Amino acid sequence: MSTHSICVFCGSRPGQDPAFMNDATAFGTALAQKGWRLVYGAGDVGLMGAVARAAQKAGGETFGVMPDNLFDREIGKTDLTHYVVTETMHERKKVMFMNCDAVVVMPGGAGSLDEFFEVLTWRQIGLHEKPIFLLNTKGYWDKLIQLIDHVIEQNFADSSLRGFAQIEGTVEGLVKGLHEALK
Template sequence: MTARSICVFCGSRPGKNPAYMADAEVFGTIIARQNWRLVYGAGDVGLMGAVARATQAAGGETFGVMPDSLFDREIGKTDLTHYVLTETMHERKKVMFMNCGAVVVLPGGAGSLDEFFEVLTWRQIGLHEKPIFLLNTKGYWDKLIQLIDHVIDQDFADGSLREFVQVADTVENLEKGLEKALG
């Protein structure tokens, strides 16, 4: 099931623009419709909660991973198909990543950036070949994409770094990209 599982990193808050929540809900429905499994941080708040609830409502499988220390803050969602409790954030990221075939990053904050850069770095140093997608809802990730291009332009990374990240401006384009990547 790992190959057809999508690891979603995203905000534990809804963000300012209602489009972020709307896209999270639509994407959760797509995950279920495509018979993919959602792998995520097991929170029931913000975009995390929205994508999980939408996946469940559409009959999809959910795999949540939560560190003990965040259970109360992120309102641990234990009614998932699979629920794993970890000791640390690092362990959480590792379990999530090891149980997926592709990574999708929806809008989010420092935690989502940490997760994104960790899997991107692992890809850069050859530890995996899993596809990494940014859902660039309403241009949310534009500055991040510019930063990656700047890092390459300033010769702190090879141009291949940019090729490791696929950007989708809409949920529909994200779905098409994932269909192609997952076969």
């Protein structure tokens, strides 16, 4: 049994830069090596698939959550340690979040942004204190970080919002940050 469960939100596409897939593979491997369980969207495509395949290859435990309507699009990966089917995307996010100790957001698109902002908002309003990490591979999230700073500067959020997500530029930094946060 894993000591901690890490929810990973990330792209169902590989992205343009090979560094995204490389980091997804490296992080999946690191999760397994640390004995941490991967909690993710159960897809076998893009960064999602790369993280899961790497975790499995390294002997890690995997917990996937797939909404019924996305099974064909995201190629539901049913050979996981645990595989849960939900009715809606909202239910998927809730099940993933309730089954983790920390959240990692890797590069991704609108879905990853939705997932990030939901857990960030939940943190902002005091629903949880789980650590949230952004893996900022090659500066991918720089504009998102600038947007959050802008929201704070324009007084639409307290400055504490900036501290709710820890930004790491490398998989090594991410693993170290998770290790520290989960002590």
